[in-house]
Structure formats: C-alpha cells, structure tokens
Amino acid sequence: MGEAYSWGVADYKLDPSRSTLTLRTRSGGFFGALAHDLELTAPLLRGHAKLEGDRWDGEVVVEPTAIRVIGAIKKGQVDRSVLSANDVREIERRLVDHFGGAREVVVRGTGTVDRPEVRVTVSREGTARVKAKATDEGDARVVAVTGTVSMKALGLGEVKGPLGAFVIKDDVEVEGRATFVPA
Numbered sequence: 001m002g003e004a005y006s007w008g009v010a011d012y013k014l015d016p017s018r019s020t021l022t023l024r025t026r027s028g029g030f031f032g033a034l035a036h037d038l039e040l041t042a043p044l045l046r047g048h049a050k051l052e053g054d055r056w057d058g059e060v061v062v063e064p065t066a067i068r069v070i071g072a073i074k075k076g077q078v079d080r081s082v083l084s085a086n087d088v089r090e091i092e093r094r095l096v097d098h099f100g101g102a103r104e105v106v107v108r109g110t111g112t113v114d115r116p117e118v119r120v121t122v123s124r125e126g127t128a129r130v131k132a133k134a135t136d137e138g139d140a141r142v143v144a145v146t147g148t149v150s151m152k153a154l155g156l157g158e159v160k161g162p163l164g165a166f167v168i169k170d171d172v173e174v175e176g177r178a179t180f181v182p183a
Contacts, residue, residue: 012180013143014047014060021062024073026174031165036082037073038091042066045104049180051141057110060178064099068092098156109143118145126153128174133179141180147176 021042027035042062049058069091072082083091098120099105106121109132116132119125130147148171151159161167 003005011183012049012051013183014044015103015140015179015181016044016170017045018179019177021176026169027166029165029166035161035166037087039070040067041070041080044178054112059106059108064096064105065114067095074114098159120149120154122154124155125156130174139182143178145173145174145176148172
C-alpha cells in the first residue's frame, strides 16, 4: 500500500472518488437470530487534512441519506440476495430516521501515527475506537481506519425490531479509507 508514513507540513483535500466507508451492524436480543446482520456503505463527500511532521488533523463528512445497504452478512460473507428491494428501501428509510434529521455526520481525526484519535459527531460527539494507518500513494495520502463506534455515544437511540423482538447491537463496525490529495 505504498511507503510508510512520511508527510511534511501540508494541506490536503479529500478525493471522494478514491475514498470509501463500510459499516457493519450486528443483531442481538431474544429473536436476534431472525434479524439480519448488515453491511452498509456510504460515500465520503468532502473533507480536508493538515499534516505537520507526524501530527495530523482533519475531517470527513458523510450524509445519512447517502448510506446504502449492500446486503446481509451470512457466515461472514455479504449476501446481496437475502433482502428484497422493498426490505432495502425500508432499511435505508429507517436509517435516515434514526439519525433524527441530522444532515451530516462529521468524522474528525487528530493525533500522531502511533496515537490517533477519531471523533464522530451526529447529535453529540463521541469517540470511535479505531486503529488508523497512514501511507503515501504517489502524491496522495491515504488514511485507513478500522474499529467500532457506539450509536449511544453519538446520541442515537437504540434500534429495535417490532415489539422489541431483536435489537441492533450498539457497536457498529467501521472500515474506511480516506484518500487525500494536495489542496
């Protein structure tokens, strides 16, 4: 994935066409086995980063209305055939409702290569538990992130099925790749 982290002082902007965000939800509760674990994707719409030696800070923005269902996770693999088109539309509608009208989710990062801190803001700010790795790819600077974020910490309510038969577990798995180019 390129050379090790070696950035000087510079300003960068996000290249959305070379950036990705994947989210994975897990079901639980008494009838959790009847619900679907899901894989979702969302485009990183805009962002920026400032780098100075091994210190960095920046942010990227995601719109809840842009989150899309990829499929259900079955035996560790994404199965795109499990959900009907109506199921997908309903899940995506409920996702937007779950964000309570928030127009965007702001993900801010700061720190050093060895000690990154990533904070996510919806209705309130919460810290994501992630690992970040920065690499150079030509003139682009790529930050890859994996970890989890708590819906509760972000001020989002619990997601439940009808009559509370199942819940979506609070920690959402996050995997992202933000590609920054010189501003």
